[in-house]
Amino acid sequence: MTAKADRVFLLTMLLLDLAMVSGALALAYWVRFQSGWVPYGQYHPWTNYLLMGLAQALLLPPVFGLQGLYRLRRSVSRFDEVYRLVVGLSIVNSLDLAFMSLAARETDVSRLVQALTWAFGIGLVWVGRLLHYAAQGELRKRGFGRQRVLVVGTGQEARIIGEKILGAPELGYELVGYVATNGAQAAEVAGKPVVGRAEGLNELIRKYQVGEVIVAEPGLSHREILEVVARCEPLPVNIKVYPDVFQIMASEVSIGDFNGLPMVNIRDVGLRGWRRTVKRVFDVGFSATVLVLLSPLMLLIAALIKITSPEGPVFYVQERVGLDGKPFPIIKFRTMRPDAEAETGPVWAKPGDPRRTRLGAILRRFSLDELPQFINVLLG
Template identity: 35%
Template sequence: MLRHNQRFLTQLYILADLFCTLVVFLAAYWLKFESDLLDSVKSVPFSTYLLWGTIYSFATVLIGFYLRFYSPKRRSNFSFDVLKILQIQSTSFLGLLSLLYFSNESNISREFLLIFFILNIIFIGLYRFIVKNVLSSLRRKGYNKRFVLILGAGSVGRSFYRNLMNRPELGYEALGFLDDFHDEHPLEYRHMRPIIGKLDDLQTILKNHPIDEVIMALPLEAHSKYGQIIDACEKAGVKTLIIPDFFDLLPARPLLDNFAGIPLINVRDVPLDELSNRILKRWFDILFSLIAIVLTSPVMLAVTIGIKLTSPGPVLFKQERVGYNRKTFHMLKFRSMHVSSGKQSDTQWTVENDPRRTRFGAFIRKTSLDELPQFFNVLLGHMSVVGPRPERPFFVEQFRDEIPKYMIKHQIRPGITGWAQANGLRGDTSIQERIQHDLFYIENWTFIFDLKIIGKTIVKGLMNKNAY
């Protein structure tokens, strides 16, 4: 039977968020007005600050409900919490500033509000991180368990069971399987939970056992029983989840979509299809690229001089690449090779000790300095700071037939660096492995993931033995 502790946990989270916000408010007030660490003139009484702090606190809770921040998150990653915290706090902060403007509260310290806003993000994120890790640890030890019943003991049901057992931090335990076609597992799967009955036994088992969720992993032949099964689960107050029989054909994260009022399975969930995510990523790209161009301008000037002094020809090298939505663009690089025909450079890989390289070109390729002009590609919207690396049209036509799912990488903007490059997959490395990393990035994009890739690239990816 479905447990009724989620409402209690939601209320507990709300109280904890409000308490944390109150503590942060007091800390921010002390830091601004009482600590002598900052210059302060207190022209508004404490009670006024407390009033607006209370309004802000309750606004974060209401916006949190709207953004599903208090929905069950047992199966979600912490990055989900981080993104929601940023969204909630930013929206609440902008709302508070608007209210202050319309109420003519011009004497409220904006510096205090900024401290309050930043500390809220830090402390709520920190306590949520601690709570999530404590709960995961307790679940590994067998506490706070949820029980599932798997309908279907075929390959789909067994795959789900194996994956579930590999994630003990989720705190799920399988009671067993129901199946109309098997009485017991094949010999190699006898270590799994047993088959405890037929599908017609579902109602009795739900009545006699504490089942929280029923997982339907049935073949297409059992489609006629779906309605009966769902009715039995809903009558018992048990959640029902359906694994399509063709799930092995789907990518890691398909999406249940709605089209003309009909539910559909969107074969691939691309987080960057959402407008808010695209806007966030684009603004970050612009800001990061501007900062990078300013900071590296002395380096780019030195590289320009080095190219001019060591070989005749242009400083920049423009090459056609395939980017977002399979459209081509001209990617910029510092020229690292002797001037040659466009056809030669567009259809040949760079190899170790490539005779086409200049001596200075070998250095800037090894140190990735030849990639710096691509920040201008980012500003123009051709590329992103992070994304799959773009390829030349000649090789795209070749790989699209040879490598499964290769063309999916063009569903987002290409990047200066990517998950594959951050893991050392540059130059003479497996195209298949690169695509696997690119697909993982496309399906699992978060803003935090981008920051992780950038950090990993800076630490590990600038000098690379495969960068010929």
Template identity: 35%
Template sequence: MIRRNQGILTKLYILSDFFVVQMSFLLAWWLKFESGWIPYETPKPIESYMLWSLIYGGITILTGIVITLYSPKRKKRFADEFLKVIQVHFISMFLLISIMFVVKEIDISRVYLAIYLGLNIFFIIFYRYFLKASLKHFREKGYNRQFVLIVGAGSLGKRFFNNLKQYPELGYEVVGFLDDNQVWDNVETAHYSPILGNLDDLEDILTRELIDEVVLALPLDAHSKYKKIIVHCEKAGVRTLIIPDFFDYLPARPYFDNFAGMPMINVRDIPLDVASNRMFKRLFDIVFSLCTIIIISPVLLAVALGVKFTSPGPIIFKQERVGLNRRHFMMYKFRSMKQQIEEGEDTGWTVENDPRRTKFGTFIRSTSLDELPQFFNVLMGHMSVVGPRPERPYFVDQFRDEIPKYMVKHHVRPGITGWAQSNGLRGDTSIEDRINHDIFYIENWTLLLDVRIIMKTIKNGFKNNNAY
């Protein structure tokens, strides 16, 4: 039943995408040739454009199937779907233009094609977001459920059950557990689904119960039982998922690689290790930084004059920080403290009412205006607009031994703002919490997440109550 529903949803997505493509064609035609808003020469007949729109619709469907745009989406994030929609339509437009070039179709308006592409992406993303939100709502209400059997009622199985309860919008219901040794006490009986039997009862339960997925949550010493369990599941046509007993060591989104013909789990998969992702992020950083510097140039000038006229010394303060791949660089800030005469490495934190700060420096630190020169660090390639905040070498050497996974943050460029900072973890806050947020960002990076962090930073304001 569930698989039939997924098949219906897939067909609906395909038909809806094709319908939206044709509606975008009509709107793009009107905007370009009928609205009077855009100057144009006499176009070819609308029938010619319609033919190419039908061809484009077919290309997008085939491209979407190839790159799994129409695969089940219940467990997937919308950000992944967002990027795939953009990818599908850019690839499809490239293929369409290539076909037009081969058949020597040169009279199609380029402005029309650009409008057409933009409308397709916008409307498809819009309706897919609305549909995904609607499906989540109905699943929370108990509709379109999928039924899960957990094999293993130990700590791993109970942890998965508790986690699943936190995501009712996914629409999963645990029908029960199987375990050879575990028995619920009164408290566990009230909290967890029942233990339906032992592992030998699996085949019988799959026959008489409606089960869509079996989740194996067994300890490592039960590895020998996996083969028999998987055989029973495949015989019943039920999907099987395995939670490895060492999952605490894995990233949030594990990546399976192939090495010497053997499947392997990549313990630290980083989206920005992919060259295309690095290129898009770097291009975004350059464009965003240039635009920001131009827009805030009066603010930069005003702060520079404020620093110059309120305290003797240089306007810009340069401090060594650790960046991408543990390489050191000089990070720029507007100077907020009195010029230091003594030599040697600065290994101290700033504290509340720090006597080294100037009055103007207190103001620009509390409003984060002292950070603005770091946009030039971004242009130089030392930093990114969004990423983990860089730290001084002295503290990096200290934290790497004290805080687990601290050095993971150096797998990407440091940022002016980050997931931790946009969630209020700035200044005098927990280093452990910041690292956990940084690792989440590194493992789940998308351009959409970068934009979200920037918007959240702006929305929260630049006031930093923890900055001393």
């Protein structure tokens, strides 16, 4: 039922997005040529904009997909979604503008109509999605597309998560129960049973047909959390971690919202299979293009780092933990003195950090030290 419901929600969301973008184009055309609010020298028939609308309809699904806007989430950060919408529609309109300039040179198209289409599109698509989420919530309250969830932990944090699930039926979760860790002996938590232990998590997922696992146990070590992730690896299950127990990894994983609680998304099966392949192709193409365009600036920065601080390396490389607990190197331009961590150990950087070099202060102020991150993206 969950997979079928997700397909229904995804298809209706896509159709609603296309309808709203088409509506934005129609509204922009009306404002420009028919409302009488904006004077014009030459009238454009509406047929001039058919090709523009068709191009938008073809561009929107893949661009929104790459922006993660068609990954169905039970609880969504509204700010994050608005940001992705703005970026996605900006890409769609930019590509549409380039297409019309190259493929339809003989067709007169108003730049104001294109700009208004972008602005109206943001508002209309967002309103459409709010309505869609409201409809999703009502359907999930009635049991359509309900997903079973296990909470790993039996303490206060696990109880809070369980109460959030039980108190928000619009999220569409069915709380199966709790999974005990570290020798905990509780038989139930907040009226829901403890169904097993973390050592048998994969069997519990299969037995109860669980679609999501939430780890909410502050007593778990970094290694133990990775073991939980590893047990879920062969199974099509999403994993979230209440951030109190995962602060060491919080800077390199995405933060979501769970009915008012922050939640760390460790593993999301929405980025598996062909979606992950498409995103990877996009990432490689985009990062390679950016690196080529920025290579003169990056070479200049590298040279200045060696000139101003010759005793240290150009890049600062640190190992972080990413998708499914796999380590990867994070690469930045070095902004600290070479002996900075020898003095203080690895600590978070802060504004006005005295360990910075003079050039490093400038690089950080304008975030230029982050440019090698495109190398991270290219390497995957």
